[in-house]
Amino acid sequence: MTLKLIWQKIAAKLHALVLVMSVILVCTSPWVLMGRQLSENAGFWSLFHVYGGLITACLALLFAIKICFKGQWRQFFPWLLLDFNPLKIDLVGIVKGRTPMSGGKGLLSIVEGIGIILLLLVAVTGVIWYFVDLGDALTWRSYHQIFAQCFIGFMIIHLLLGLLHIKDFFD
Numbered sequence: 001m002t003l004k005l006i007w008q009k010i011a012a013k014l015h016a017l018v019l020v021m022s023v024i025l026v027c028t029s030p031w032v033l034m035g036r037q038l039s040e041n042a043g044f045w046s047l048f049h050v051y052g053g054l055i056t057a058c059l060a061l062l063f064a065i066k067i068c069f070k071g072q073w074r075q076f077f078p079w080l081l082l083d084f085n086p087l088k089i090d091l092v093g094i095v096k097g098r099t100p101m102s103g104g105k106g107l108l109s110i111v112e113g114i115g116i117i118l119l120l121l122v123a124v125t126g127v128i129w130y131f132v133d134l135g136d137a138l139t140w141r142s143y144h145q146i147f148a149q150c151f152i153g154f155m156i157i158h159l160l161l162g163l164l165h166i167k168d169f170f171d
Contacts (some may be wrong), residue, residue: 010062011062011066014059014062014063014066015063017059018056018059018060018063018119021052021055021056021059022056022119022151022155023155024052025049025052025053025056026148026151026152026155028045028048028049029049029148031043031045031046032045032046032049033046034046034049034050035137035138035141037134037137038050038130050130053123053126053130054126054127054130056123057123057124057126057127060119060120060122060123061120061123063116063119064116064119064120067116074105075103075104075105075109076109076110076112076113076116077110077113078105078109078110079110083105086104086105086106086107086109087105087106087107087110089106090106090107090108091107094107099164099165102165108161111154111157111158111161112158114154115151115154115155115158118147118150118151118154119151121147121150121151122144122147122148122151125140125143125144125147126144128140129141129143129144
C-alpha cells in the first residue's frame, strides 16, 4: 500500500473522526478534573480528555492540511484573497429569503473555514496547556476553554446549517 493510498483512506474519514472525537471531548469535558497539570491519580475522563485531545489535535492538523491541499483553502478562506463577492451574493440572497448554497466561496464555506480555525485554536491551546510549565498552565487552560466554547458554538451552527440543507432536499 503506497503512502498516497494510505493518505486517501485517512483523508476520506477525517471529517467524521474529528466530529466524533470533538463531540466526545465536549460532552465529557465537565467530568475533567484538572487545573495546572494531569495528576498521578487522574480519573479515566481526565486521562481520556488529555490523550484523546492530543489525538484529536493531530487529526485536526491533518484535516486542515486536507482542506488546504491543492488550493482548496481558497474555498474556505476567500477573504484572504479579498474575494467577498460570493459572501455578498449569499447575504443579499438571505435578505430575499433564499438559502445560501453549500460549496463555492460563500457564507457556508466561510463558516466552515472559521470552524477549522477554531478547531486548530482549541487543539493548539490544549497542546500548549499540556506542555507548559505550571506557572502558565492556568492561563493556557483559560484560552483553551474560551476557544472550546467558541468551537461548541460553531458545531451548533454547523449542525443547524447542515439540517437546513437536508431540508432543501425534501422541498
